[in-house]
Amino acid sequence: MSNCPQETQIGRRIGIVGIPPLTIIKELEANGDTIFDLDEPLVKRDIELASSFLPRVFCAILRTAVINALSLKPDYIYIDVGPGKCDCALHTATILEDILPETTVIKTRNQDRKDFGTPLCTARMPLLDKLSAITRSVQSAKPYTNLPACAPTAGFWGVPPRDFSLLSLFPETTHVYGWTRCMENKTPDHRRLEETVNPDIPTVFFAQSFCAKTALARHLASKHPHGLYVDCDVTAGNSTKAKIQAFLELSTLQKTGRKSKKADFCLLSSDLPTF
Numbered sequence: 462m463s464n465c466p467q468e469t470q471i472g473r474r475i476g477i478v479g480i481p482p483l484t485i486i487k488e489l490e491a492n493g494d495t496i497f498d499l500d501e502p503l504v505k506r507d508i509e510l511a512s513s514f515l516p517r518v519f520c521a522i523l524r525t526a527v528i529n530a531l532s533l534k535p536d537y538i539y540i541d542v543g544p545g546k547c548d549c550a551l552h553t554a555t556i557l558e559d560i561l562p563e564t565t566v567i568k569t570r571n572q573d574r575k576d577f578g579t580p581l582c583t584a585r586m587p588l589l590d591k592l593s594a595i596t597r598s599v600q601s602a603k604p605y606t607n608l609p610a611c612a613p614t615a616g617f618w619g620v621p622p623r624d625f626s627l628l629s630l631f632p633e634t635t636h637v638y639g640w641t642r643c644m645e646n647k648t649p650d651h652r653r654l655e656e657t658v659n660p661d662i663p664t665v666f667f668a669q670s671f672c673a674k675t676a677l678a679r680h681l682a683s684k685h686p687h688g689l690y691v692d693c694d695v696t697a698g699n700s701t702k703a704k705i706q707a708f709l710e711l712s713t714l715q716k717t718g719r720k721s722k723k724a725d726f727c728l729l730s731s732d733l734p735t736f
Protein backbone atom coordinates (compact mmCIF):
# COMPACT_ATOMS: atom_id res chain seq x y z
CA MET A 462 0.00 0.00 0.00
CA SER A 463 1.20 3.47 -0.75
CA ASN A 464 0.54 7.05 0.18
CA CYS A 465 2.14 8.59 -2.91
CA PRO A 466 -0.38 9.86 -5.48
CA GLN A 467 2.25 9.57 -8.24
CA GLU A 468 2.88 5.84 -7.82
CA THR A 469 1.19 3.20 -9.98
CA GLN A 470 -2.18 2.38 -8.49
CA ILE A 471 -3.18 -1.13 -7.57
CA GLY A 472 -6.52 -2.28 -6.21
CA ARG A 473 -9.06 0.37 -5.30
CA ARG A 474 -8.12 3.96 -4.43
CA ILE A 475 -8.95 4.47 -0.79
CA GLY A 476 -8.81 7.75 1.10
CA ILE A 477 -8.70 7.66 4.87
CA VAL A 478 -9.47 10.46 7.31
CA GLY A 479 -8.50 9.55 10.84
CA ILE A 480 -7.80 5.90 11.64
CA PRO A 481 -10.08 3.20 10.23
CA PRO A 482 -10.78 0.24 12.52
CA LEU A 483 -8.29 -2.63 12.24
CA THR A 484 -10.83 -4.93 10.53
CA ILE A 485 -11.04 -2.44 7.68
CA ILE A 486 -7.27 -2.01 7.41
CA LYS A 487 -6.90 -5.82 7.21
CA GLU A 488 -9.50 -5.92 4.42
CA LEU A 489 -7.75 -3.16 2.45
CA GLU A 490 -4.35 -4.85 2.89
CA ALA A 491 -5.75 -8.22 1.74
CA ASN A 492 -7.29 -6.54 -1.30
CA GLY A 493 -4.04 -4.76 -2.25
CA ASP A 494 -5.78 -1.39 -2.24
CA THR A 495 -3.89 1.88 -2.46
CA ILE A 496 -4.39 4.05 0.60
CA PHE A 497 -4.12 7.83 0.69
CA ASP A 498 -3.97 9.44 4.10
CA LEU A 499 -6.09 12.47 3.30
CA ASP A 500 -5.17 14.16 6.60
CA GLU A 501 -1.69 14.87 5.21
CA PRO A 502 -0.83 17.45 2.53
CA LEU A 503 -0.67 15.18 -0.56
CA VAL A 504 -1.30 17.60 -3.43
CA LYS A 505 0.15 20.99 -4.23
CA ARG A 506 -3.03 23.05 -4.20
CA ASP A 507 -3.91 26.20 -2.33
CA ILE A 508 -5.76 25.40 0.89
CA GLU A 509 -8.00 28.37 0.11
CA LEU A 510 -9.79 26.11 -2.39
CA ALA A 511 -11.38 24.39 0.59
CA SER A 512 -13.07 27.63 1.62
CA SER A 513 -15.98 27.02 -0.78
CA PHE A 514 -16.90 23.98 1.30
CA LEU A 515 -15.58 24.56 4.82
CA PRO A 516 -15.22 27.80 6.77
CA ARG A 517 -11.76 29.39 6.78
CA VAL A 518 -11.89 29.23 10.58
CA PHE A 519 -11.84 25.43 10.67
CA CYS A 520 -9.26 22.74 11.37
CA ALA A 521 -6.51 22.85 8.72
CA ILE A 522 -6.20 19.04 8.76
CA LEU A 523 -9.78 18.66 7.53
CA ARG A 524 -9.48 21.53 5.06
CA THR A 525 -6.46 19.65 3.71
CA ALA A 526 -8.49 16.42 3.58
CA VAL A 527 -11.12 18.15 1.45
CA ILE A 528 -8.47 19.50 -0.98
CA ASN A 529 -6.90 16.03 -1.24
CA ALA A 530 -10.27 14.35 -1.78
CA LEU A 531 -11.29 16.83 -4.49
CA SER A 532 -7.98 16.34 -6.31
CA LEU A 533 -7.53 12.57 -5.93
CA LYS A 534 -11.19 11.54 -6.15
CA PRO A 535 -10.72 8.19 -4.39
CA ASP A 536 -13.15 5.31 -5.01
CA TYR A 537 -13.88 5.13 -1.28
CA ILE A 538 -13.24 7.38 1.69
CA TYR A 539 -13.21 5.88 5.18
CA ILE A 540 -13.65 8.72 7.62
CA ASP A 541 -13.66 8.24 11.37
CA VAL A 542 -16.45 10.28 12.93
CA GLY A 543 -16.40 8.74 16.39
CA PRO A 544 -14.67 9.72 19.63
CA GLY A 545 -11.32 8.69 18.14
CA LYS A 546 -11.56 11.70 15.78
CA CYS A 547 -14.02 14.57 16.20
CA ASP A 548 -17.33 16.21 15.31
CA CYS A 549 -15.52 18.35 12.75
CA ALA A 550 -14.81 15.11 10.85
CA LEU A 551 -18.48 14.09 11.13
CA HIS A 552 -19.61 17.28 9.42
CA THR A 553 -16.78 17.05 6.89
CA ALA A 554 -18.04 13.56 6.00
CA THR A 555 -21.47 15.01 5.16
CA ILE A 556 -19.83 17.63 2.94
CA LEU A 557 -17.60 15.07 1.19
CA GLU A 558 -20.66 12.90 0.42
CA ASP A 559 -22.30 15.92 -1.14
CA ILE A 560 -19.40 17.24 -3.23
CA LEU A 561 -17.99 13.87 -4.39
CA PRO A 562 -20.96 11.90 -5.75
CA GLU A 563 -18.64 9.36 -7.47
CA THR A 564 -16.91 8.51 -4.20
CA THR A 565 -18.43 6.20 -1.59
CA VAL A 566 -17.95 7.85 1.80
CA ILE A 567 -18.00 5.35 4.66
CA LYS A 568 -18.28 6.72 8.19
CA THR A 569 -16.54 4.66 10.85
CA ARG A 570 -16.29 4.81 14.64
CA ASN A 571 -12.98 3.31 15.62
CA GLN A 572 -13.17 2.09 19.20
CA ASP A 573 -10.52 -0.64 18.88
CA ARG A 574 -9.12 -1.62 22.26
CA LYS A 575 -6.21 -3.90 21.33
CA ASP A 576 -2.93 -2.21 22.34
CA PHE A 577 -0.26 -2.52 19.62
CA GLY A 578 2.39 -0.73 21.70
CA THR A 579 4.25 2.49 20.97
CA PRO A 580 7.89 1.65 20.15
CA LEU A 581 8.26 4.55 17.71
CA CYS A 582 7.03 7.13 20.24
CA THR A 583 9.93 6.38 22.55
CA ALA A 584 12.69 5.52 20.04
CA ARG A 585 15.68 7.76 19.31
CA MET A 586 14.91 9.26 15.91
CA PRO A 587 14.41 12.72 14.34
CA LEU A 588 10.89 13.73 15.36
CA LEU A 589 9.83 14.49 11.80
CA ASP A 590 10.79 10.95 10.68
CA LYS A 591 9.15 9.53 13.78
CA LEU A 592 5.78 11.17 13.13
CA SER A 593 5.96 10.24 9.43
CA ALA A 594 6.51 6.60 10.45
CA ILE A 595 3.66 6.74 12.98
CA THR A 596 1.20 8.19 10.48
CA ARG A 597 2.24 5.52 7.93
CA SER A 598 1.85 2.79 10.55
CA VAL A 599 -1.94 3.15 10.65
CA GLN A 600 -2.11 1.77 7.11
CA SER A 601 -0.96 -1.67 8.20
CA ALA A 602 -2.36 -4.28 10.58
CA LYS A 603 1.06 -5.89 11.11
CA PRO A 604 2.62 -5.89 14.61
CA TYR A 605 5.54 -3.51 15.23
CA THR A 606 9.21 -4.32 15.38
CA ASN A 607 10.57 -3.67 18.84
CA LEU A 608 12.79 -0.60 19.10
CA PRO A 609 14.86 0.33 22.15
CA ALA A 610 13.46 3.30 24.08
CA CYS A 611 15.84 6.25 24.52
CA ALA A 612 16.10 8.35 27.68
CA PRO A 613 13.78 11.29 26.93
CA THR A 614 14.98 14.88 27.01
CA ALA A 615 11.80 16.45 25.61
CA GLY A 616 8.17 15.60 24.93
CA PHE A 617 5.80 16.34 22.06
CA TRP A 618 2.12 15.98 22.97
CA GLY A 619 -0.64 16.26 20.39
CA VAL A 620 -1.86 15.31 16.94
CA PRO A 621 0.51 15.13 13.95
CA PRO A 622 0.60 18.78 12.91
CA ARG A 623 -0.53 20.01 9.48
CA ASP A 624 2.92 21.61 9.19
CA PHE A 625 5.58 18.99 9.94
CA SER A 626 8.38 21.59 9.72
CA LEU A 627 7.91 22.51 13.39
CA LEU A 628 8.98 18.96 14.32
CA SER A 629 12.53 19.60 13.12
CA LEU A 630 13.03 21.89 16.15
CA PHE A 631 12.92 18.98 18.60
CA PRO A 632 15.84 16.76 19.65
CA GLU A 633 16.05 13.10 18.52
CA THR A 634 15.39 12.08 22.11
CA THR A 635 11.85 13.49 22.12
CA HIS A 636 9.14 11.12 23.35
CA VAL A 637 5.72 11.42 21.74
CA TYR A 638 2.45 11.69 23.69
CA GLY A 639 -1.18 12.57 23.14
CA TRP A 640 -3.29 11.44 20.21
CA THR A 641 -0.20 10.62 18.12
CA ARG A 642 0.68 8.00 20.75
CA CYS A 643 -2.89 6.64 20.54
CA MET A 644 -2.40 6.55 16.78
CA GLU A 645 0.68 4.32 16.98
CA ASN A 646 -1.08 2.14 19.55
CA LYS A 647 -4.00 1.79 17.05
CA THR A 648 -6.45 2.95 19.72
CA PRO A 649 -7.49 6.46 18.64
CA ASP A 650 -10.22 6.58 21.28
CA HIS A 651 -8.06 5.99 24.38
CA ARG A 652 -8.59 8.97 26.66
CA ARG A 653 -6.25 7.80 29.41
CA LEU A 654 -3.39 7.19 26.98
CA GLU A 655 -4.03 10.57 25.39
CA GLU A 656 -3.70 12.25 28.79
CA THR A 657 -0.50 10.44 29.70
CA VAL A 658 2.64 12.58 29.95
CA ASN A 659 5.99 12.55 31.69
CA PRO A 660 6.11 15.51 34.11
CA ASP A 661 9.88 15.25 34.34
CA ILE A 662 10.63 16.30 30.77
CA PRO A 663 9.90 19.65 29.10
CA THR A 664 6.86 19.03 26.93
CA VAL A 665 5.29 21.00 24.11
CA PHE A 666 1.51 20.58 24.08
CA PHE A 667 0.45 21.10 20.49
CA ALA A 668 -3.01 21.35 18.98
CA GLN A 669 -4.32 22.50 15.63
CA SER A 670 -6.09 25.85 15.87
CA PHE A 671 -9.89 25.52 15.93
CA CYS A 672 -9.71 21.94 17.27
CA ALA A 673 -11.44 20.93 20.51
CA LYS A 674 -8.13 19.41 21.61
CA THR A 675 -6.81 22.95 22.19
CA ALA A 676 -8.71 22.84 25.50
CA LEU A 677 -7.03 19.62 26.66
CA ALA A 678 -3.60 20.71 25.36
CA ARG A 679 -3.75 24.01 27.23
CA HIS A 680 -5.10 22.40 30.39
CA LEU A 681 -2.39 19.71 30.46
CA ALA A 682 0.28 22.32 29.75
CA SER A 683 -0.94 24.42 32.68
CA LYS A 684 -0.68 21.40 35.04
CA HIS A 685 2.68 20.21 33.68
CA PRO A 686 5.75 21.48 35.57
CA HIS A 687 7.62 22.20 32.28
CA GLY A 688 4.83 22.57 29.73
CA LEU A 689 4.37 24.91 26.77
CA TYR A 690 1.04 25.22 24.99
CA VAL A 691 1.17 25.92 21.25
CA ASP A 692 -1.50 25.94 18.59
CA CYS A 693 -1.15 26.74 14.94
CA ASP A 694 -3.29 26.73 11.84
CA VAL A 695 -2.05 25.90 8.33
CA THR A 696 1.64 26.63 8.85
CA ALA A 697 3.79 27.27 11.89
CA GLY A 698 4.94 30.90 11.75
CA ASN A 699 8.35 32.15 12.80
CA SER A 700 7.14 33.37 16.19
CA THR A 701 5.69 29.93 17.03
CA LYS A 702 8.92 28.25 15.98
CA ALA A 703 11.00 30.74 17.97
CA LYS A 704 8.83 30.12 21.03
CA ILE A 705 9.31 26.34 20.81
CA GLN A 706 13.03 26.68 20.16
CA ALA A 707 13.54 29.03 23.11
CA PHE A 708 11.47 26.78 25.40
CA LEU A 709 13.46 23.68 24.47
CA GLU A 710 16.82 25.44 24.75
CA LEU A 711 15.98 26.99 28.10
CA SER A 712 14.61 23.71 29.44
CA THR A 713 17.79 21.89 28.38
CA LEU A 714 19.90 24.44 30.24
CA GLN A 715 17.72 24.16 33.34
CA LYS A 716 17.80 20.38 33.21
CA THR A 717 21.59 20.09 32.99
CA GLY A 718 22.77 18.17 35.99
CA ARG A 719 19.29 16.84 36.85
CA LYS A 720 18.39 13.18 36.34
CA SER A 721 15.46 12.29 34.05
CA LYS A 722 12.80 9.89 35.27
CA LYS A 723 11.63 7.25 32.82
CA ALA A 724 8.10 6.73 34.08
CA ASP A 725 5.06 8.27 32.39
CA PHE A 726 2.20 9.65 34.43
CA CYS A 727 -1.36 10.62 33.81
CA LEU A 728 -1.97 14.18 34.99
CA LEU A 729 -5.75 14.06 34.97
CA SER A 730 -6.81 10.56 35.97
CA SER A 731 -5.93 9.43 39.46
CA ASP A 732 -4.79 5.99 38.31
CA LEU A 733 -1.61 5.27 36.37
CA PRO A 734 -1.82 4.33 32.68
CA THR A 735 -1.81 0.68 31.74
CA PHE A 736 1.65 0.98 30.14
Ligand code: SF4
Pocket residue numbers: 520521522523546547548549550620669671672673674
Ligand atom coordinates in the same frame (compact mmCIF):
# COMPACT_ATOMS: atom_id res chain seq x y z
S1 SF4 B 1 -6.95 18.28 14.63
FE1 SF4 B 1 -8.82 18.25 15.90
S2 SF4 B 1 -10.43 19.14 14.64
FE2 SF4 B 1 -8.72 18.58 13.32
S3 SF4 B 1 -9.22 16.53 12.56
FE3 SF4 B 1 -7.90 16.28 14.35
S4 SF4 B 1 -9.33 16.08 16.08
FE4 SF4 B 1 -10.50 16.93 14.37
